[in-house]
Amino acid sequence: MATSLLSDPLADDDALDTYIYQYLRALTAHEVGHVLGLRHNFLGSTLLAPEELNDRAATRQRGLVSSVMDYFPPNLAPPDSEQGDYFPVTVGLYDQWAIEYGYRPFPQALPHQAQQQLQQIAQRSPAPELAYAADEDIWNFIDPMANAWDLQQ
Ligand SMILES: [Zn+2]
Numbered sequence: 640m641a642t643s644l645l646s647d648p649l650a651d652d653d654a655l656d657t658y659i660y661q662y663l664r665a666l667t668a669h670e671v672g673h674v675l676g677l678r679h680n681f682l683g684s685t686l687l688a689p690e691e692l693n694d695r696a697a698t699r700q701r702g703l704v705s706s707v708m709d710y711f712p713p714n715l716a717p718p719d720s721e722q723g724d725y726f727p728v729t730v731g732l733y734d735q736w737a738i739e740y741g742y743r744p745f746p747q748a749l750p751h752q753a754q755q756q757l758q759q760i761a762q763r764s765p766a767p768e769l770a771y772a773a774d775e776d777i778w779n780f781i782d783p784m785a786n787a788w789d790l791q792q
Contacts, residue, residue, distance in 0.1 A: 641713040658713070661726040668707040668730055677737055681777050681785045682770040683709030686731070692716075692790060693723030703790075705768045706733040710787040732768040736760070 683706030691697045693716045704711055704727050716722040740760045745753040763769060772785035784791070 641715060658725050661724060661728055662713070664728065665707055665711075665726040668727070668734075672708050672730075672734060675738060676741060677708050677734065678773050679710070679787075680706035680708040680733055680771050680773070681710070681787055682772040682782075683707070683731055683733060684711050684786075684790045685770060685784050686768060689791070693721060695723050698724050699728065701768070702729050702731040703727040705731040705770065707731055708734065711790055712788050714790055733771065736763060736769050 683704040686702060686705040687697060692703065692714050703714060703724055707727055707730050711726070713725045714723060715725070740757065743756075743760070745756055748756060764771075772782055776782060776785040777787055
């Protein structure tokens, strides 16, 4: 249904393969994120400005979203615009940060040293690219940016 909105919807097999591959890769990353203990993050799609969404230089460096734990629609370029990635091709900055907090080993650290290092990781949480909103946040309407199925800033 999403691809039917394209002016030249996945005209060749390579484009269709790319669309399917990117979707399966992002979906797999999302589900593996759950296996590793991550919850949904419905601010993941607020990373980029609309004009950056189809700029592969931006999306390949920072990610299309800050978290693959968001629910995001296919990224479809406006008519007469170059199509970027349809789905995230890398895990997001938030995902990397959350996994670092949960899984970074501190093999040489004493317990209090490990705790200090974890606090240093946690202190990065105010960074905009690490914004977080869980499932309950899209139902309480406090943050209008916390949404599922959007790609908006
Ligand atoms: Zn999920």
